[in-house]
Amino acid sequence: MARAEWSSAMIPAAFDYIAASSVDEAIEMLQKHGDQAKLLAGGHSLLPLMKLRLAAPGVLVDLGKIEDLRYIRDAGDHLAIGSMTTHYMLESSALVQERVPLLSHAAGMVGDMQVRNRGTIGGSLAHADPASDLPSIVTVLRAGIVARGPRGERLIPADGFFQNTWTSTLYPEEVVTEIRVPYASGRTSSTYQKFRQRAADWAIVGVAVSLTLDNGSVRDAGVVLTNVGSTPVRATAVEEALRGGPSTREALGAAAERAADGLNPPGELKGSPEYKLHLARILTLRALETALSG
């Protein structure tokens, strides 16, 4: 029985495994093993790739035992989130629900319950998959990503962190330790619209919206799209159309028309480029209307 069992299993290629006990040790291991090494967080993006042999790192450096990377703290003017914080922790945290409701709302829309129980925000951002939800969310929230490497720590603005499909500005020997999400000033209203075929699917297109409203006008607007390019895409034409204008349905409708301006989304099995452009406009309209009424 044991042999039959193994012959049907999907097994990642062999590697060395190191359970790091601190961030410093993880950085040391990354330096020591160079190209061969890869960090392991929840493993829910990396292990499926390894099983398909799309990734075959020689050394896995597991962050899972570093308990002090798992926290959500009120840091005065921002929320400080440890990189190993799971989607489930974000979804269920009263602090996140109260201070940055968009983040808990969107974390609750990632994959399914089992995935949210294990996948982490740090892994989700470092993985830089354009179909992932949280990259758009941290971009619209103008969050900062703290990375620590051999030469110390740096704070990377989410705008600019994502470079290309599966590529961020992180250096290979850097570890994401914290995500800092600034608290909104003024009356903001935000939402994430995610369009998918089945309830657990990735977004065909998603849109994150954050509006700062001021006496019938839009003081500031953030609109960021998921899965219409190789990174999260800021819909600058929509933002510019909204900023300083009236917060009426007509104005929002006119702005949403511009959501597909300049986009050139790749087609895929789930949606052609034209379909995605259509979704970008419709979802932006829905998101703006939801934010306005919310």
Place this chain on the structure above:
Amino acid sequence: MKIEVTVNGESQEWEVPVNQTLLDALRLRGLPGTKRVCESGECGACAVIVDGLALDSCILLAVQAAGMSIVTVEGLSTGSQLHPVQEAFTQNGAIQCGFCIPGMIVTAANYLEENPSPTQEEIRHVFVGNLCRCTGYKKPIEAVLSAVRDDDTS
């Protein structure tokens, strides 16, 4: 690699290859209730409870579970006393071919710990990560609802 885990309440020492999934480690140790299906975390048939949370064991390395407490479908019952969700599944005929059922039971049992009286809508949301290709969601949802009701009256 040598690791210590607690499996269904019993501490065990395992010698596992580092590239072995928790799913395989469990099945090779005589716990076949956890099913191998999609191998990519999509279908939920391999769900087990790790330190109190239902997870897909096919995309978790056994070594990642070192030091943790694992509950499989075999460990939900107390002696011959089935878990209320298991009892409700049998009473409601919540079964088609049966392959996805252990994952559904584990997931539902875990969710009820957090929310002991969910609505039908909430249960539907929980089963998003448990694929049944016989299209048999109606009875499992009814079963969980009845487990909740029976629990109220007892």
